[in-house]
Amino acid sequence: xxxxxxxxxxxxxxxxxxxxxxxxxxxxxxxxxxxxxxxxxxxxxxxxxxxxxxxxxxxxxxxxxxxxxxxxxxxxxxxxxxxxxxxxxxxxxxxx
Numbered sequence: 001x002x003x004x005x006x007x008x009x010x011x012x013x014x015x016x017x018x019x020x021x022x023x024x025x026x027x028x029x030x031x032x033x034x035x036x037x038x039x040x041x042x043x044x045x046x047x048x049x050x051x052x053x054x055x056x057x058x059x060x061x062x063x064x065x066x067x068x069x070x071x072x073x074x075x076x077x078x079x080x081x082x083x084x085x086x087x088x089x090x091x092x093x094x095x096x
Contacts, residue, residue, distance in 0.1 A: 010054075011087055013052050018048065023051070030053075
């Protein structure tokens with residue numbers, strides 16, 4: 001297993017009502033932009049879909065700002081809240 005260089009990972013969170021195609025829609029965008037999903041955790045809590053992805057942006061064809069925009073449009077289309085954070089920012093915001 002190869003390790004991803006520090007500073008090359010992002011955290012994507014997705015929240016909304018459960019529906020068909022959420023994972024497919026998000027992962028298709030990531031695949032199209034050469035972003036590799038390293039880890040994914042999703043669950044449905046009383047009809048609400050929640051997902052957290054850790055992804056490698058080493059070979060990405062777009063930057064994080066562009067990815068946020070693309071995923072924001074997909075979120076509006078699917079009535080989801082999608083956030084994208086650089087791993088370093090996520091860690092800083094969620095440290096105890």
